[in-house]
Amino acid sequence: MATQTAQVAVETTVTDAVARARAAAAWWAGQGWDGRRRALLAWKRTLAARIEQLADQIRDETGKPHGDAVLEVMLAVEHLDWAARNARRVLRRRKVPSGLLAANHAASVGYEPLGVVGVIGPWNYPVYTPLGSISYALAAGNAVVFKPSEHTPGVGRWLAAAWAEAVPHEHGPAVFQAVTGGGEVGAALCRAGVDKLAFTGSTATGRKVMAACAETLTPVVVEAGGKDALIVAADADLDAAARAAAFGGFGNAGQTCAGVERVYVERSAYEPFLAKLGELARGTTPGEEPDARYGRMTTPTQAAIVAAHIDDAIAKGGRAVVGGPGSVRPPFVDPVVLAEVPEDSLAVTEETFGPTVVVNPVRDLDEAVERANASRYGLAASVFTGSRRTAVELASRLRAGAVSVNAVLGFAAVPALPFGGVGDSGFGRIHGADGLREFSRPKSVTRQRFTAPIDLLRLDRSPAALQRAAKLFHLRHARG
Template sequence: MAESAQPATGRAEAGRSKNTVAGRSKVLTSYDPRTGEVVGEYASMGAGELTRTVRSAHSAEHWWAALGFDARKRWLLDWKRAIARGTRDLVELISSETGKPRLDAAIEVTLAVEHLDWVARHAGRTLGRTNRLSASLRRDSTGTIGHLPLGVVGVLGPWHNPVLTPMNSIAGAMASGNAVVFKPSELTPGVGAWLADTWNHLAPNQPVLQVVTGDSATAAALCRSHVDKLAYAGSNAGAREVAALAAQSSTPLVVEQGGRGAMVVQVDAKLDAAAAAAVYGAMANAGQQPAGVRCVYVADSVYEPFLELVADQAKRLRPGADRRASYGPMILESQIEVVRRQVRDAVTRGARLVVGGLDSIREPYIEPIVLTDVPEVSSAVTGEPVGPVLVVNRVATMDEAAERVNAAENPRTVAVFTRDVRSVPEFAAHLRSELITVNSAPVYGVHGPGRIRNPQVLREFARAQTITEKHPSDQITSGTFEKHPRRLRVARALFRMRHRV
């Protein structure tokens, strides 16, 4: 479920729990994956602490829900401003716990703040009570529909975007009137604690947002804690584990699964822009983004120039720990080995190395790797995309490109590059993908149920409630055993007119 911390050779174990003194609680230590230095130590909370946290969240939820949309909006905008004022500290903490370059961390914080601002300002109009009129010809009833909070929402966050991805759920749940118990990744506990602290400084006596730190046992305890809904973002394997635990208590679950997608480059595409997007989509955050680009399918007539542009851009990138580095380290040793196996499998099956190779893997860093002529059965295409590896394959037609995209087990996103934007809907109709982007590669937070600036992120954490009022002119449903013959005759006549009987 939670990412087990398997650090690269020579580094301290990241995110491991350890007993400091016999009989005392475990301590979760966070390490900088670039240097192995300790970033901070946090409690590794058990089931008892989880129960007390959820209980206090239920108490705070009653106060928070009673405030209404306008008051919650003011609180959330104050919290947004507190996060924005602390951007420099938060960026430094993200960079320390994930190894991201500061620029990437700053982009993440900026998008998270913008999302918080959006949900705060749109919750009332999205979830507030609105009038609804019966669609029937008789207009026999009128009604309104509104949305009420669920109660307490548990959020399980990933490490790769430790602010932006969980903020999708945290902000949506809070704006909808719920209290939140947030369990950050065991690799980024400091980021989660920082977010909770900024809220607590605003409302020290109202724990509407609380953080629980720990390893996979803590995450499992949250899943079993009988919260009103769980939100999980992470791998497919983790989603299956969370779903199994949530099912034990019949807890509703919303899952935001990642997965780098495909890119299709048509003959009329702007090749330099497409190449830049492909390289960034595959290699941002060392290829550890929850979205982005894994495989590019290029029209045969532009394949050679496109591949040259990709190779040129990829060769300019340099991983490292300094400010000039393009991206940081691989945070999990197990993922380094996955990259090694996939590259080896592709080459064994006849793929051609364009940039880099097995010697590009210098733990904890992996230099850019670009492969072409990769068989679709290779694990470099079918396996989990976890590193700065890009596959570029040529296709004879766009129909072939669609077939290759659809052959993937779960083709979540497809980026289409073309100058003829009007032709995209027709091409997209042949794809099984959830999200199609045009002339851009999805990288940050625009996939899954937690899409940025999407009203669905608010509705996920509220329950709809309809209030209807019977209209006096109702000719059929009198609501009693007394049926008036005249009303029945009128109803029969209206039925015949409406349905041409």
């Protein structure tokens, strides 16, 4: 009975939040492009002015170094600024060509708010990642109910409080609300009647979210896991490639969905690259210090998953170039570089989400692309090469939502670029113009300007009119 009572309380809390958001959404949509822009930029200034305070909150809950938390907020604010300033340009109503059959009509398309958007955020980047949905949904004219990870509830509450302060109107606080708790709160949000739900988290949980939303035909955006590959060509700058692999693989304790987990190196560059990456790994140590290279594993269970992947890789014939099973010393995991790991190993097929990198040699770039694309994930990828032509060609062949050339995670700092994956990495897009449209409903409008010379859209149309129309159709479409 106690469990049932608690569940009812959760459902009521979330349902009430969505109801408040529904009432506030009408006011928010009514503010128009200029009013929403002013409010969003006011919120942006609050986040920027208090970046140190917000970074401290992130650090307290995730364990990441203070500098990394500051960088996360900076990236999030850049996206918020872009969404606020570009929503009108992307979503306003505009004319489109009417075509020959409807030449007597003026045609236009515009994008309207959905209403209320639910956002379920992750713990690894508790500001940058959810704001990729929240900022764009708000800029598109929607109210938002945000469920932060149960590991970072304080960040969610901080963001909502900052919003309420920046938008001091009767309806302001209800336009963006945070509801905290565990998975039961997320499940309740799926069932609460939101007009769209944006989820970031594991693929397994993403499937559960989709199943819950399917009950009410609630559309979803899913950014799930990744097993991103970095390809290193023989002509690449190996020092730069190694630094990028270290940052993408070990940064944030490897807890980055679009980080580097697999590296495929052309054989002639393999040993030099492995030596350079090994040297960087040996010089990197996690810790609690504010200036540590990276911090602890945020969740208590993640270290065990990392350990299992390391053990499996070695058991199947891979070798530990740096670190190994002893590198896992909860809550920390030291950098681990694994080499010649079989492609069916857990360290290659499953998302590790820890500071481990698998480096395997390939005979050529074709094999590198084949192995990179063999994953069921497809979030992002990276290519290092000295040839611009090769970079463009490889980027076009990689099955991923985003590709960085001679860098990793380059797309994360470009607000105009859409972000999202394919396969088990999810679907839908956040960021950029596509992100604004993701949280909008297109509406088409036609207006008849004059009576059509050949009027076919009537019950008593003339056979002669249809004949003339068919002749024109043949001349237009059936001839070379």
